[in-house]
Amino acid sequence: GNSVTQMEGPVTLSEEAFLTINCTYTATGYPSLFWYVQYPGEGLQLLLKATKADDKGSNKGFEATYRKETTSFHLEKGSVQVSDSAVYFCALDGGATNKLIFGTGTLLAVQP
C-alpha cells in the first residue's frame, strides 16, 4: 500500500543554516505530495504541495521538488530561522477519497 518515510529527528540547526529533511514515498498511481508543519501548540498547516512529477512546491523560503524517478520529495530551506522550529510532516494523498497518508514527522529545532 501507499506509505511515506521521512528522516527521523530531531534535527538541530543553528540560525541561517541550510535545511534538508528527506522524504520518500511508495505509491500506486500519481499522488499529490505535501509538506505540512505543526508549530508548538498549534494545528497542522499546509506548507507546500506538488501535484505532478517535476513540480516544485515553495512557500516561506521552503522548497520541495516531486521526483518520480527517486520517489522523493525532500524539503529544503537555504537559511532557517528560530521561528521555523516545528514538526514537519511529509504526506501523500491516496485513493479516490484523497485521504492523506503521513510520515512520522521530523522535529526541527533552530538555535539562535
Add this chain to the structure above:
Amino acid sequence: DTGVSQNPRHKITKRGQNVTFRCDPISEHNRLYWYRQTLGQGPEFLTYFQNEAQLEKSRLLSDRFSAERPKGSFSTLEIQRTEQGDSAMYLCASAREVGFLGPQETQYFGPGTRLLVL
C-alpha cells in the same frame, strides 16, 4: 473564512466512559476527514465523509467508534467504552472538491481534540 473548529479542545475521561467530539468544517467544504495522531507519530486516517455520506472507514476505526455528518455540515466522532489506548489527538480536516472526479483543494485542519483516558 473562520477555519475548521473542533470542540472540546481537551477531554479527560475515565476508562469505560463514552466521549463525543465535534468538528465544524469550513463552510461549503463538502469533504470532511477524521484523523488520529498519537505522540511522536504522524496523523492516521480514520474516516471520510463526502457531504453526509460516510464513504470510507479505516480498519483503525473499531466498532466502538462511530462518526456522523448529518446534513453534510458539522460532524461528530463518538468513542464508546473508551480504553487507555484511545488516548490521542483527534484531528478533523475539510476540503472542497473541484469538479466531478476532479482533484480536491487543500485539506485544512482544525486544532484537534486531545483525549486522555485514565
